[in-house]
Amino acid sequence: MANYFRDYADLCFEAFGDRVKHWITFSDPRAHAQAWHSYNSTWRGKQRGLVGISLNCDWGEPMDISSPKDIEAAERYLQFCLGWFANPIYAGDYPQVMKDRIGKKSAEQGLDMSRLPVFSLQEKSYIKGTSDFLGLGHFTTRYITERNYPSRQGPSYHNDRDLVELVDPNWPDLGSTWPVSVPWGFRRLLHFAQTQYGNPPIYVTENGASQKLHCTQLCDEWRIQYLKGYINEMLKEPLLSHMQMVTEIVVPTVCTLCILISAVLLMLLLQSQS
Incomplete structure (x- = not known):
């Protein structure tokens, strides 16, 4: 393929x-x-x-910032999410925590080799450095804590992580099934991506909120607040010299405004000539 x-x-x-x-x-x-x-x-x-390339990842915040296990779990969440594909591109291999965790679980399941593929030296060299910019999609945030009970399910990506995702009930509920609005998580993810991968140029390729449930008329104030919050958090990050906001919302909006302004100017020009 x-x-x-x-x-x-x-x-x-x-x-x-x-x-x-x-x-x-x-x-x-x-x-x-x-x-x-x-x-x-x-x-x-x-x-x-x-x-x-464009990679999607939510931010994982430690449930208890004083707990080393929760801090490790949050780091693991990010490495299994963003690092899974970004790390081979920027470092030449899967994140070490993925190799360790999946290798250990594969052995416990009686397998002779890890379920995570192993790159050859040639493949590592071929993959590393193959990106002129990082496209980053982001929508929401989760609190992360260490899972302290065995999973009842079989081998899977989710079980390999050994963590639990939680949502703060005080976070604004957009009225849809997903996501919740947590703008500060966006800034932290951007900072993580920059520091983790050597400050690459970043294009925000996906961000936004899904339609409210049972919304039968134009009721977009909640979406305006969502986008405003996330854009403001992006602008706070001092390292974002290369960042550009390229979303499905911003580009059509700018184009629409340009068309409207052009139409007004044309109308004024025609009136002045007549």
């Missing part, structure tokens, strides 16, 4: 590369590195574009 995706990416680079200068290979990663290398070796010299 990786080879097929590389061929598809090459077709897109060839057909649209004279106009498209920012490429995101995946929102849900699969064969990212081959597409990046193909662009880097064949198309970058003449098209001069950038190729990155």
Whole structure:
């Protein structure tokens, strides 16, 4: 499948590369590195574009900031979420905590090798550094605590983490099934990504809130407050010199305002001529 995706990416680079200068290979990663290398070796010299990836992750805050176990659990939450795909790109391998945890659980389950694939030295070298920017999607925050009871389910990504996710009942409820509004978690995630991966250029590729349940008319005040809170938290981060807010909300809004302003100016011009 990786080879097929590389061929598809090459077709897109060839057909649209004279106009498209920012490429995101995946929102849900699969064969990212081959597409990046193909662009880097064949198309970058003449098209001069950038190729990155988009990864989604909520912020994990320790339930008890004085508890080493909760702090470790929150770090594990982030590494299993963002680090799973970002760490190979920026460091050449899966996060150590993933390798340790999944390897140990695989052995306990009687397996001869870890359920987490192992990169060869050649693969590590091939994957590392394959991103010109980091696309980051974020929506909400969870309190994280160490799980102190055995899971009744079989092997899974969630069970490998050995943690529990909690929501503070005081966090604003948007009235939808997900998410809750926790703007300060956005700033902390951005800071984590910058410090963890060497301060890469970051594009916020996803952020927003889903439709309220049982909302039969235009009632967007809650969404305005959500976006305002998250954008303000992004602007507070002093390290965000490279950051740009590129969301499904901001770009259409700016385009709409430009069209409206142009229409008003055109109308005034026609009136002055008449």
